Amino acid sequence: MNQTTYPSIKSYFDPDVSKREIDQAFSNGLSYAGHSLMVPEKYSYQVLPNFNDRFALFNQGDSYELISNVCLHRQAKLLEGQGRARSIVCKLHCWGYDNSGLLKGTPHFKEAVNGQLKKETLSSWNGLLFRGRTPQMDLAALGLTGYLDFTNYFYAGSETAEYQFNWKTFIEIYLENYHVYSMHPGLRQFVKPDDLEWSFGEDFSVQKVGLGEQLTKRTTDRYREFQDALLARYGQSLPRYGAIWCFLYPNIMIEWYPDIIVVSTIYPKGAGACVNHVEFYYPTALYQEIPDYFVLEKKAYMETALEDEDACLLLEKGRRALFLQGEEEHGPIEPFLEAGVAHFYNWLSDKKSNV
Ligand code: FES
Numbered sequence: 001m002n003q004t005t006y007p008s009i010k011s012y013f014d015p016d017v018s019k020r021e022i023d024q025a026f027s028n029g030l031s032y033a034g035h036s037l038m039v040p041e042k043y044s045y046q047v048l049p050n051f052n053d054r055f056a057l058f059n060q061g062d063s064y065e066l067i068s069n070v071c072l073h074r075q076a077k078l079l080e081g082q083g084r085a086r087s088i089v090c091k092l093h094c095w096g097y098d099n100s101g102l103l104k105g106t107p108h109f110k111e112a113v114n115g116q117l118k119k120e121t122l123s124s125w126n127g128l129l130f131r132g133r134t135p136q137m138d139l140a141a142l143g144l145t146g147y148l149d150f151t152n153y154f155y156a157g158s159e160t161a162e163y164q165f166n167w168k169t170f171i172e173i174y175l176e177n178y179h180v181y182s183m184h185p186g187l188r189q190f191v192k193p194d195d196l197e198w199s200f201g202e203d204f205s206v207q208k209v210g211l212g213e214q215l216t217k218r219t220t221d222r223y224r225e226f227q228d229a230l231l232a233r234y235g236q237s238l239p240r241y242g243a244i245w246c247f248l249y250p251n252i253m254i255e256w257y258p259d260i261i262v263v264s265t266i267y268p269k270g271a272g273a274c275v276n277h278v279e280f281y282y283p284t285a286l287y288q289e290i291p292d293y294f295v296l297e298k299k300a301y302m303e304t305a306l307e308d309e310d311a312c313l314l315l316e317k318g319r320r321a322l323f324l325q326g327e328e329e330h331g332p333i334e335p336f337l338e339a340g341v342a343h344f345y346n347w348l349s350d351k352k353s354n355v
């Protein structure tokens, strides 16, 4: 086993140590902004909660842009939610901007005022939009082409979860299948946790997890309902995998489950808290045909997410006890089921030593 460099217990609780670590991890990492399906038509916009509504994503026809969502006059918030607009008018004193953020009107000002809302052109990769560089992930080579394909999908909305633990804790739980047996009574039947294929790149990992073999066996109520719907949809020709989890450092998850794609981003809020924005993408035609199937799948997903929160809180509590005593402790990493954890730790420590 390669030597693993563990993050210190301090890095989970000490505000200064944590801030340094976050700056290092996020300054050169990938930066996901949103998905082109959030703004399907020219002039569609979506205010982005992942940036605290600081920016709106705009479809400009030939490009996707982030446009500042803060008025140049007295700094009021400009847009809410999503919609379609060729111009932006501030509600407060009616300053007007065109769709590119150029200031066009400043009522009652005798002298002309020039202005341009901050804006940034985004880079597109497989429908996902990034600030700066895009992932170096060869979907074909990774066997993901048929899975992470957004063709004829639509953006079905988001969920936001706020957590009271360090951001790394969420990632650690995401990157190991060891806890699935004990913490996920539903998911552990739906997938086969040790039927697991790992792939690694410099700043990402992929877990493909086989579909469970006994989907009619007893499980939780939510997974029962979802699995019945899945069996009704597929009959005997079930999908090979139950889940595919891609993690792109520092904070982006792209997940495939039968017929849905989920894109989530986790953002630190200081050392002891983080927030997860979870976006759901569904195939349009199938959703129109069997909408209940998607409702049931999402309920099962949310059940698992709550259990993951419990897992994270257990880690947080144990480590907090160590931190309060000024102690450092780390245990061994199971090389197969927890392989992603070691990869993440090493990526993180590499970012630290590069500054
Ligand atoms: S704050 Fe927007 S017009 Fe005054």
Ligand SMILES: [Fe+2]
Binding pocket: 173, 174, 179, 180, 184, 307, 308
């Ligand atoms: Fe989990």
